[in-house]
Amino acid sequence: MPTTPQTIDELHEALQENGRRPYGRTRTVTAEELVDAAEQFAEPVALVHALLELQEAYTYGSEPRKSPVVFARLLTLFDEQPDVFDERLRHLLFWRFKWVAAALRALPEIPLASLRQWLTEMRDRYEKAGLGLQPYYGQAYQLAAHVGEDTALAYELWAGRSRTQLSDCEACEICERALYHLAAGDDERALRAWEPVLAGKESCQEEPARSISYALLPLVRAGRTEEARRLHLAGYRGCRRNPSMAGEVGRHLEFCALTGNEARGLELLAENRTLFEEVDSPLDRLAFLTGVDVLLRRVESLGHGDLPAAGPAGRTWTVAALRADVAEQADGLAARFDTRNGTATHAERREARLDRAPLLDALELTLRARSLDDVVPAATVVDSPAPAPVAESLTELILRARALRTDGHPDADACWTRLRTMVAAEDYTHPDDATVGTLAELRADLLIEDAHKAGEKQEFTVAAALQEQAAELYDEAGQEEHALLARAGALLTTAEATSQDSESTEARTAALTDAHASMVRMQEAATGLTPPYEARLLRLRATALGLRLQVSRDKEFAAPALAEADLLLAHATEHDIAGQVSRAMMLRAGSYALSGELPTAVEEIDALLDRLRTQGPAWHLPDALGLRGQLHLGLREAEAAHADLAEGIRLAAEWPAGAIDTVRLHGGLAEACMRLGRAQEALRHLTRSAELELRHGSRTDAYCTYSNAAQLTLDLGRVEDCIALLDSLLSEPDISSGELDDRLTAQLRLTRARALHAGDDLKAATAEFIALAASSAGWDDDPGSHAMIAAETAVLLGESGEFGRAREVVDQALAAHARDARYESLSSALRELARLQARAQGPDGLADALAFLTDAGRIADEARAAGYQAHGRPLDAALAYEYGRVNAYAGEHEDALTALDKALGLLGEPGPEGGDQAVEWAECVRLAAAVEGFHLERPGPALARLDAAIDRLSALGHKEETEALAALAAELRDE
Incomplete structure (x- = not known):
């Protein structure tokens, strides 16, 4: 907390600001400090508000031991000064009896008798206050389910009662009902109960994320795999890295383990590594650790126990070591709960989860489908697998590798990989055979192979150095022809390095000319x-x-x-x-x-x-088909291109993995698919191309391709797929550590922020945009990009109702725009901010809204002077239309009509062609008629306007636009 509040008003402002923070240590520590500050005032209401904020921070920050202590203070204040609690505060107090009951259940050190005593206290308090007892019976049922008692009666006593104002929300109660049926083994009935929540009709702070985590496996068992996949992506995002939803995270890990997505499970475990330290609730911790245990056991059973795994900080973990540690902790927690409860329920439930067999061999959850082989540390990955041992001598292997390389045969890679391993061994003995040559010659051969691989990754400087080293070794071995070729190769790769690094076409051309000479x-x-x-x-x-x-x-x-x-x-x-x-x-x-x-x-x-x-040679066919496919694309023959590129990929699969470059084949096929309107198929090839680039070490190229795939995913409306893909990429070590080019990282984050916005997660989208705007402010070489990002950020702040902050951020955008113009994006943002403020605040917001439009008008003037042509509506016409909307929202209807008439003049009469012009003209007519007919109470002129427009549009064949205007005309006539 920057400064301690000095007044009650400052305290309330600080409490509101803290309430906007995500749950976690920062919010909790600030809440503790605000309680200390509130105690300095002789105002008990302020202290009540501060204590309520602190209890909320403890509850949703997974600190159940502290929540009841804070509530005890609140209850004492209520008993001593009941008049301090108005109707709202009283409601919150009685609501939080349930929070305390849940907190006590989560602590195995609290005796069962104390839990029952608290429920008795809750019942007595509710009866004394004249409150319905359904919430009490809800807690009694949850205690019975937790202990493992027969829940049938407790369930009926709760579920059969009418809801009250203090009942849990509909979404939470639906989840409890569904879990009751799930525990009874009735998947079908549980899923029916969950339907309103899973469909998004009922929600709250924890829902639907909580329900989704439980429903995933029943959905798969019911054969509803696509729904399970979709809900996994949305539900996981709702609970990731959240200490109070650690159990939900654990169930998503379990889902990955049982659907053939072990690699994604390990990725999600790494993303939630902090939960090992942050979860203070033993019950949540048990649920989380059991989900981790299910995942790690599955990975280990597949023979990957030595893979790295993300466990508690402070040491390096393998899957096997972490599994053993997690199992010991979880077994201990289950035993503690069962000892407290006098049952074996928690150990049995844990064992049941661990004993579940996989439900599917493979369910493709994300666009970035990965196997456990893909998560092997990069240092141990080889480009081509070593071939199975064959009955050939070392001499024969060396000679065969050289012969295959001379022919350019794909099998050569595997031979050289095997030889590299053998030569590196301490006990390697080189054959004493003149046909093989010296060890220096073999080492030179291996350096040439390494140079080729570096060249494929466009690491030309590295490749040239390796070729020069090889040439020296060939000289030492008396192999003049080999040395000559190695030096010639070094000349070419050095020229390619110059071509890669230089921005001058002349310098790049000269380097290649000199190399050839x-x-x-x-x-x-x-x-x-x-x-x-x-x-x-x-x-x-x-x-x-x-x-x-x-x-x-x-x-x-x-x-x-x-x-x-x-x-x-x-x-x-x-x-x-x-x-x-x-x-x-x-x-x-x-x-x-x-x-x-x-x-x-x-x-x-x-x-x-x-x-x-x-x-x-047959192995040249994929490359040749790839080139012909690209030529057909250049000739706009997409079908022919698709056929060639698809055949190239099919033939490439007949050779060893990685031996033939299929990256360009998949990239070309994606382009062909887009031209054919087959966007979903294009997306598959884009992601495949990107993952191949990543495996081959071309990481920047891979991220660029993935960035294109993410944008296409968003364009297709697959919002959760887009976010999941970008979350996976942004967790890659070279991105999270800042090694990747900051502009490319920013592009990935920008697409993610837009996807969050498209998915109606305004809070997360705004936070991401604010962070991007702050980081891009330092791009002195690219102020235009900062202007665009800041403009989008301002609009999101406007959507959140934070118009003061929006004004500050859009001013930053305008300053950057002055250095590198972004006419259309800035004009659009300013017009949207004006509309948002006028709609939200009416006449009170008119002055500020008009200030936004004044700035937009200045930008339109600048664009006109610069000869800029907008890609969408002309900026002047769009501005006039927005003046109409803003004035209409503010009740200035004459000014609104004048502006809309101006907009119609600027748009011009619609023509017979399709496109947006007729749509925009019709919408402008519709709004002008509504203002004139309803607000200015001049239905005659409004109907004349509409009838003329309807006749015009009908004659041009614009049916949809005509229908909207006809509906308004009918409404006016009815009036």
Whole structure:
């Protein structure tokens, strides 16, 4: 708390501010300080308010031991000074008898007799106050269910009574009824009872999150898997990282474990790691730990007990070690409750959860479907799995690896992976065989493989250094051809590094030109190059010129690129080097494509595909199909592109995982799907492409692709899927630690904030936007983006009714806009703020609303002077329409009508074409007629306006717009 309140008013303001904070230590500590502050005033009402806030903080902060103590003080105050408690405070006091009953149940050290005594106290108090006893019987039933007694009578005594003002809310009572049926083994009846809550018709602070967590497994057992998936995403978000809902988190972990989503379960466990320390309620802790136990047992049973797991802070945990620790704690807690209650209920319930068999092999819960293999620490991941042991000597393995590499065969990766492991072993002994060569040569071979992988990840500087090291080792081994190729490769990757780092097209082009010239000189100076090595050098030369054409987009570079590809093609054809023939034809097709000759490029790739299907190599087919798919996309032939790219992915699956780059195939297929209007299919390919990029180490590319997938998910209205995807990404170590580019991280968070807003979670969305606006304020190189973010933030604050803060934030947006204009986004935000304030405050908010519109008018003037064309409605027309709405909300109906007539003039008469113009014109007519006919009581002119508009729209075929105006006209005539 920044300063201690000095007056009663300051205390109440501080209490209100604290009430807006999320539950947790910050809110609780502040509430404790506010109680201390309230005790300094000779005003018992202030102390009552402070104590109520403190009890709420303890209750929802999972500190049940402290809640009854605070309530005892409140009860004493009530007994001593009942007049202090007005009707509202009295209601809160009697309501919280139930909170104390729940807190005492959660503490195994409280004797059962004390729990029953408290219920007797509650009953006596309620009877003395003339209150209905249904809430008391509700607590009696919950105690019976907790202890494990026969609950039939207790349930009837509660459920059969009429509700009172102090009864739990409808949503909470529905959950208790459903749990009663669930405990009896009647899934169907429980789900019927839950229906209003699961459908969103009944809710409260803890609902529907609490009900959802219990309903997930019954839903799966009933075959309603899609509903379970959807509710898991929404329900988990409602309880994540919340100490008072630790049991709910545990049930979501259990759901993941029993539906083939163990990897997601571990991810969610990591996200809720703080609950191991923050949950002070033994009952909630038992529920949480049991859910964790179910998950960890399942992971361990699948043979992954050595995987890392997120447990209590202070040590590194494996799944097996954490499971043992969790099991010991949970068993101890269950035993303590059963000892207190004199039953075996909690141990039996825990054992029943642990004994449940998986319900499904796999239920795809999120767009980021992951297996346990995907959560192996990055340091232990290899790009290709080692092949199963085969009966071949080390000499044979080395020779086979080299032969496969020369052919470019996908199986080469597995051989080199196996050799890398063998050479790294302390007991490795190199074969004394002249056909194999020296250990230095083999180490150079392995460095070349490492360089290739670094190049695939676009780590060109690393790749060039590895190639130079390999060249030195090849020199040491007397392998001149190998050394020459390694140095030529280093030239190319160094040029690619320059091309990657430089923003100058000229510098990038020059680097590739110089690399090519150096390779030509190297080849001219070399003597005795064998055909395969000369082909590989020619391919490097052709690749350099192909990249130069790609970087420069200068058609003058097309002819040299084609000439080099032709040299490679002629040489490879003469010496029957099939793989290099294929690559030469690919380079030719690519050069034609880059120079804009797409039909010729298709002819080239068609010829290549014919050759590959008859002469091979077959593993080049996926790449060739991928290129033809991209060419068809360029020719706007989406169906043909889809067919090629899908076949490419199918054929790539016939080779070892990771041996063929399918990232671009999935990315291209996503684009083809979007053009065909198959957005859901596009989404699957986008997420697959992103996850492959992530596995291959191209993390920035992966996050960019995932960002596109998240936006598409939001556009499709799959709000919870979008939020779940982004939550998963934002928990990745390189994002949470701040290693990722801050702009890309901000884009992910911005999409998440928009998704929260779309999902009607205004509080969370506003908090995220405020944080983004604060962080983007320092983007001196990109003030326009800050202007856009701050503008959206201001609108959300306006939706929350915080117009003062909205004014401050939109002023920041305007200041940033002055440095980097964002006409449309700022104008839209200002108009929306004006509308929100006028609608919320009526005449009292008119002046501030008009101030927003004045700023919007200035932006419209600036845009007009700059020649800016809005993508949506013209800014002047939109502004005039908003003046009409704002004045109408404020009761200034003549001004409203004048503004709307101006807007109609600016919009212009609608035409026969579709689009938004007719919709906007009709809406403007409708509002003008409503203001004129109803508020200004001039129905004649209003009806004339409507009839003319209806005739105009009908003649143009705008049926929907006509119907809305006709309905208003009928209403006016009835009036």
